[in-house]
Amino acid sequence: MTERELKKRPTAAKQVETTDDTDIDSDGAAAAGAKGQNMKNELDGILDEIDQVIEENAEEFVHNYVQKGGE
Amino acid sequence: MAIVKVCGIETEYGITALPIGCANYDNPVSASSLLIRSYVMSCSKRVDWDFDGETPQVDARGFKVQHPTRYVELDSGLVNTVLPNGARYYVDHAHPEYSTPECSNPLDLVIYDKAGEMVLANSLKLANESLQITNESKSKQHGTNSLESIVVYKNNSDGKGNSYGCHENYLMDRKVPFPKIAREMVSHLVTRQIYTGAGKLGVEEHGVELDDPPFQLCARADFFEQVVGLETTVKRPIVNTRDEPHADPNKYRRLHIIVGDANLSEVATFLKIGTTAVVLAMIEDDFIDRDLVLADPVSALKQVSRDITLKQTIELSTGKSITPLSLQWELLEMSNKYAHQEGLKCLGNEDVGAQVLKYWQSVLQSLETNPLDLANQLDWVAKFQILEGYRQRHSLGWSDPKLHTIDFQYHDMRPSHSLFNKLPMLSLVSNDQIAKAVSQPPTDTRAYFRGKCLKKWGDSIVSANWDSMVFDLGSNQSQPLQRVTMAEPLKGTAEMTDTLIKDCCSPTELLERLSL
Numbered sequence: 001m002t003e004r005e006l007k008k009r010p011t012a013a014k015q016v017e018t019t020d021d022t023d024i025d026s027d028g029a030a031a032a033g034a035k036g037q038n039m040k041n042e043l044d045g046i047l048d049e050i051d052q053v054i055e056e057n058a059e060e061f062v063h064n065y066v067q068k069g070g071e
Numbered sequence: 072m073a074i075v076k077v078c079g080i081e082t083e084y085g086i087t088a089l090p091i092g093c094a095n096y097d098n099p100v101s102a103s104s105l106l107i108r109s110y111v112m113s114c115s116k117r118v119d120w121d122f123d124g125e126t127p128q129v130d131a132r133g134f135k136v137q138h139p140t141r142y143v144e145l146d147s148g149l150v151n152t153v154l155p156n157g158a159r160y161y162v163d164h165a166h167p168e169y170s171t172p173e174c175s176n177p178l179d180l181v182i183y184d185k186a187g188e189m190v191l192a193n194s195l196k197l198a199n200e201s202l203q204i205t206n207e208s209k210s211k212q213h214g215t216n217s218l219e220s221i222v223v224y225k226n227n228s229d230g231k232g233n234s235y236g237c238h239e240n241y242l243m244d245r246k247v248p249f250p251k252i253a254r255e256m257v258s259h260l261v262t263r264q265i266y267t268g269a270g271k272l273g274v275e276e277h278g279v280e281l282d283d284p285p286f287q288l289c290a291r292a293d294f295f296e297q298v299v300g301l302e303t304t305v306k307r308p309i310v311n312t313r314d315e316p317h318a319d320p321n322k323y324r325r326l327h328i329i330v331g332d333a334n335l336s337e338v339a340t341f342l343k344i345g346t347t348a349v350v351l352a353m354i355e356d357d358f359i360d361r362d363l364v365l366a367d368p369v370s371a372l373k374q375v376s377r378d379i380t381l382k383q384t385i386e387l388s389t390g391k392s393i394t395p396l397s398l399q400w401e402l403l404e405m406s407n408k409y410a411h412q413e414g415l416k417c418l419g420n421e422d423v424g425a426q427v428l429k430y431w432q433s434v435l436q437s438l439e440t441n442p443l444d445l446a447n448q449l450d451w452v453a454k455f456q457i458l459e460g461y462r463q464r465h466s467l468g469w470s471d472p473k474l475h476t477i478d479f480q481y482h483d484m485r486p487s488h489s490l491f492n493k494l495p496m497l498s499l500v501s502n503d504q505i506a507k508a509v510s511q512p513p514t515d516t517r518a519y520f521r522g523k524c525l526k527k528w529g530d531s532i533v534s535a536n537w538d539s540m541v542f543d544l545g546s547n548q549s550q551p552l553q554r555v556t557m558a559e560p561l562k563g564t565a566e567m568t569d570t571l572i573k574d575c576c577s578p579t580e581l582l583e584r585l586s587l
Contacts, residue, residue, distance in 0.1 A: 042495060043460050049493045050461060054480055055089075058472040062230070065479060068099060068165035070083040070235030071303040071329065 073352035073417040074323075077173050077242040077516060077560040078344055080184050082333050083166040083235040084191060084484070085224035096202070099165035100149070102221050106167050107150045107160055109201055110194035118525055120151040120159060121534035121541060153535045155510050155526050156186060157518030166235050167191065167223065172518030173537070173560050176419030177345035177427060179513055181337050182500045186508035188335075191223050191484045193509075225333045226482035227290040230475060232275045234294045236303065237333035241348060242560055243324040245316075247355050252326065253299050253310045258363040258387075259350045259402055260309055260330050261372045262395035264289040265381055266434050267343040269332035270451030272458070272469065272478045274377065284377050285469035286458065288451045290332045292376035298368050303329050309368055317537035319558040326351065330372070335482065335491040337499040338430060338448040345418065345427030349406045352417035358409050363398060364388045379455065381438060396439055403431050419515075448497050454481050457490065520563030523572050524581075531578045542578045553582050 055061040086103055088096040096102040111117045151161035157172030169187035174180040199220045206219055228234040243252065268288030273281045275293045287293075300308030313327045328347065334340045353359055364387060365371050371385040375395045384392035393401075406428060415424025437444045446456040458474055461467070467474060483489045512522025521535060533541040539556040557563050575581040 043456065046457060046493050047460050047464055050457065050477065050490055053488050053490070053493075054473065054476050058476040061089075062472045062475040062479070065085075065087055065229050066231055067085050067087075067229040067233045067235060069233045069304055070164045070166045070168075071238070071307075 072413070073355040074242060074244050075175060075419050075561060076348035076351060076417055077175055077419075078177065078180050078348060079171045079173050079240045080180060080187075080340075080344070081168060081170040081236070081238045081240070082184070082187060082225060083163055083168045083237070084333075085226050085229065085235065085479075085482070086165075086167060086221065087224075088219055088221050090218065096219060096221055100162060103162040103165065103167040104150050105201070106191075106194045106198045106221060106223070107152070107162060109197035110190060111150065111152050111154075111160070113193075113197055114155060118153045118529055118532050119534045120153060120161060121536040121539065123534075123536075123539075153521065153525060154190070155512070155522050156183070156508055157512035157516075157522040158183070158187065158190070159537075160190065164235075167194070172512055172522065173516040174419075174513050174518075175515045175561065176423045177341055177348060178420070178423045178499065180344050181340050182504050182508045183513065184334075184340055185337065185500065185505045188225060188484060189505060189509050191225070192486055195221060195223055195484060222488075223484040224479055224482040225335060225484060226479065227269065227333055228271070228275060228294070230271075230273065230275065230478070234275075234291060236291075236329055237331055238303075239328040239331055239344065239347065241326045241328070241351055242318070243326050243351060244355050245320070245322055245324050247324075249312070249324070252351070252354055254364060255354045255359050256347075256350060257298060257309055257368045258365050258398055259347065260328065261365060261368055261375055261385070262398045262402075263343065263346060264292065264372075264375050265395050265399065265438055266445075266449055267331060267334065267339055268376065268449075268451040269334055269339075269482075270454035270478075272475055276373075282470045284379070286379060286455055287377045288379060289372075289376040291330060292372050295330060295369060295372055309372060318560050323560075332450070333482070334450050336448060336450045336453065336496055338434070338497055339450050341499055342427065342430055342434065345423075346402070346406075346431055348418055349409070349415070349424070349427065350402060353405060353409050355417075356409070356413060358405065358413070360405065361401065362387070362389055363393075363401060366390075379442075379451075381442070396435060399431075399435055403428070403435060406431070447495055450481075450491075453491070453494055453496065454478065457481075457494070514565035515561070517557040517560055517563035519565050520557060520568050520572075523568070524578075527572060528578045528581070542582060544579045544582065548579070555582065555585060 086099050088102055149162040154160050159170040161168055169190055171180060171183040171187060174183055202219055227237060265288060269290045271287055271290040294307050295309055296306045297308045299310045299312060300306060301312045303311060309330050311327045311329045316323045316325045331343055334343060366386040366388045374383060374385060381396055382394060384394050386392055410428060415421050418424035418427060442452055443456060445452045458477055461477060462474060477490060480488060481490045486492055512518040524540060525532060531543050533543045538558055539554050541552055541554050544551050544553060571584060
């Protein structure tokens with residue numbers, strides 16, 4: 001969860017309350033578009049991070065990820 | 072007037088053990104069992120799922136106390152439990168599955184779906200700690216250095232043609248004829264993919280090149296073969312006809328939708344549930360005023376998923392052609408009119424309903440002008456952006472295993488390895504709300520009664536399921552096993568039962584007072 005708190009929720013302003021105390025951020029959707037643009041700028045940093053955490057032996061990992069059908 | 076669309080999501084997670092080759096837990100059934108057992112043992116008492124399906128009568132509060140005619144043993148021996156938040160957590164086939172408690176509105180469901188991710192992440196931590204202890208003792212015995220761990224993915228396929236599901240459930244009025252629901256909802260299920268898709272590399276279908284197209288919107292579209300049907304594992308239908316209401320069957324239907332992707336994005340989950348609930352309410356109120364029936368839904372489902380330009384048209388049975396975006400605009404326009412005339416109480420909460428329509432419009436607008444603006448809101452756009460960025464940076468072809476690793480790891484439930492967690496995605500709910508939902512049930516559905524009884528009298532509850540619980544009142548009672556049924560999804564709420572649960576000192580007293 002530490003990871004999530006650090007990375008995912010930079011501002012409390014975007015959050016929406018529910019049921020008991022409904023208080024929805026009315027500009028959330030509009031402001032979100034601008035944030036999407038920002039992500040392009042952040043992309044380089046994100047790709048650096050991805051390089052650090054992706055499974056090392058990609059070919060073997062992908063080959064061996066076999067699941068049984070479900071449902 | 073449409074009834075409240077009480078809703079829930081069931082997610083089967085992908086599971087594997089690493090490192091490859093030296094893992095004892097590469098059997099998914101044992102790995103899933105270890106995972107769930109580890110978590111459940113860390114909660115208080117484990118309460119098993121009750122497979123007894125029966126049709127109870129209902130008293131004024133939606134309860135009825137009965138003497139169970141037979142005590143049901145778990146038929147498979149696999150772990151299958153109820154959590155204190157009212158959810159079901161179990162091994163389904165070869166996957167761990169988390170089914171959210173019943174929620175009264177789409178935003179609560181986002182919270183409980185995210186709480187499910189936290190349950191899985193916590194389970195992984197606990198299971199892997201116990202594996203580490205086993206590994207260490209084995210290493211001492213055999214002089215090996217094994218670092219085995221279980222890994223779980225909230226995705227829908229293995230890239231090799233095997234799919235596992237993410238199913239949605241909506242409460243419907245039994246009075247609405249099923250063929251009408253099926254006819255009027257398909258065009259929404261086919262076109263909502265443009266914002267609900269989780270994104271996927273390649274195609275998993277016989278006769279189609281694996282990397283043509285290299286990326287598609289929806290992880291599940293490849294696996295659907297018919298429009299309407301009962302199956303979920305073979306010849307999957309866009310509209311599933313399973314008729315298990317888990318509620319009063321004379322009043323309700325539980326519409327079971329199996330065509331969706333498992334989403335990590337909160338906006339995608341919110342819209343997936345919210346827009347579908349509005350469309351279902353309009354169907355219930357006979358509000359759909361135009362013919363949007365598709366000529367060939369199964370082909371359209373795949374075509375829409377495989378066209379990231381969103382420009383290709385699909386054909387309506389009237390002979391007209393329409394883009395998936397235009398079809399979504401038509402549905403939104405009708406929904407706005409519906410909200411204006413009828414209100415959105417059907418979404419459990421007017422404000423949440425208004426927010427669904429607002430996000431729906433904003434997302435459609437961005438999809439029309441520049442979909443990449445939604446990289447922080449929708450799973451498929453976020454995933455596409457990092458795959459394309461990574462591909463360009465390292466000059467990789469689309470079939471490179473590194474890209475497939477990214478595709479899987481986007482859905483990794485280990486917080487340290489989750490690529491989704493690295494992205495600045497828009498949050499609709501707070502961490503506190505999610506953390507609370509791991510242990511507390513929703514307050515405004517019958518899940519409240521289930522969760523609170525489990526918490527207070529877990530030792531006296533033999534088993535539980537969606538619409539009943541079996542209490543063991545002790546051998547000094549003439550009828551020690553007593554079943555409480557909950558046929559009304561919107562009864563058993565905090566408002567209706569909180570005082571009762573707090574006031575009662577024992578389950579015997581609770582059942583006596585419920586029988587009055």
